[in-house]
Amino acid sequence: MDDEMIDLLDENGNVVGVQSKKMAHQTGAWHKAVHIYLVNNEGEILLQKRSANKDIFPNVWDVSVGGHTDAGEKNIETAQRELEEELGVKSNLDDFQFLTQTKEILKTGKYVSSEFVDAFLVVKDVRIENIVLQEAEVADIKFVKLEEFFEMARRKDAALFPHYDEYEKILPILENLKISKK
Numbered sequence: 001m002d003d004e005m006i007d008l009l010d011e012n013g014n015v016v017g018v019q020s021k022k023m024a025h026q027t028g029a030w031h032k033a034v035h036i037y038l039v040n041n042e043g044e045i046l047l048q049k050r051s052a053n054k055d056i057f058p059n060v061w062d063v064s065v066g067g068h069t070d071a072g073e074k075n076i077e078t079a080q081r082e083l084e085e086e087l088g089v090k091s092n093l094d095d096f097q098f099l100t101q102t103k104e105i106l107k108t109g110k111y112v113s114s115e116f117v118d119a120f121l122v123v124k125d126v127r128i129e130n131i132v133l134q135e136a137e138v139a140d141i142k143f144v145k146l147e148e149f150f151e152m153a154r155r156k157d158a159a160l161f162p163h164y165d166e167y168e169k170i171l172p173i174l175e176n177l178k179i180s181k182k
Contacts, residue, residue, distance in 0.1 A: 003020055003022065005071040006019060006020070007069065008031060009029075009030035018071045026112070029114060030115070033066065033069060034078045034120060035064075035065070035120070036064050036121075037063055037120070037122070044145055045149045046126070048139075049138065049139040050137070056108045059139065062163075064087070065079075067079075080093060083122065086133070086138055087131045088132030098118065098119075099121050100173075101117065102165050103165075117166060121173070123177070128142075128143060146174055146177070149174075
């Protein structure tokens with residue numbers, strides 16, 4: 001919804017007020033968001049295809065889950081909520097491993113998104129047939145081998161959402177991930 005209320009931040013990430021998400025995207029005001037990298041026990045990462053009705057980068061493959069942090073909400077709580085909303089995957093807070101924070105500015109047309117993005121890793125044995133998509137947000141999903149995702153990110157594949165600064169930080173972490181196959 002465009003009338004979601006989110007914390008307004010200063011350039012250092014300190015909360016300085018509350019504003020609607022719609023207004024923050026019109027003015028370019030700093031706010032909080034989360035990205036979740038969901039990796040299964042086979043060493044594959046889930047990518048989601050953004051809905052055709054998204055304001056920016058519609059029909060582009062993106063990280064497993066992304067979402068805005070509601071006013072007063074902790075980012076890890078947002079991550080847990082968004083994982084269930086977008087994919088129907090239930091989780092515990094201890095399923096989330098913090099990876100990094102990135103300041104990201106995206107501009108397209110009149111839309112300006114200035115975000116402090118906390119990226120989390122979730123390693124969970126999730127089967128694609130058990131995922132329930134939030135159709136307003138997610139058009140499709142697929143699991144790809146981590147190596148394929150790394151290659152897409154490194155070559156700045158036009159089919160992948162351009163979170164380039166974030167990818168640069170998280171790829172070395174994901175490359176060193178040891179997946180225990182059960």
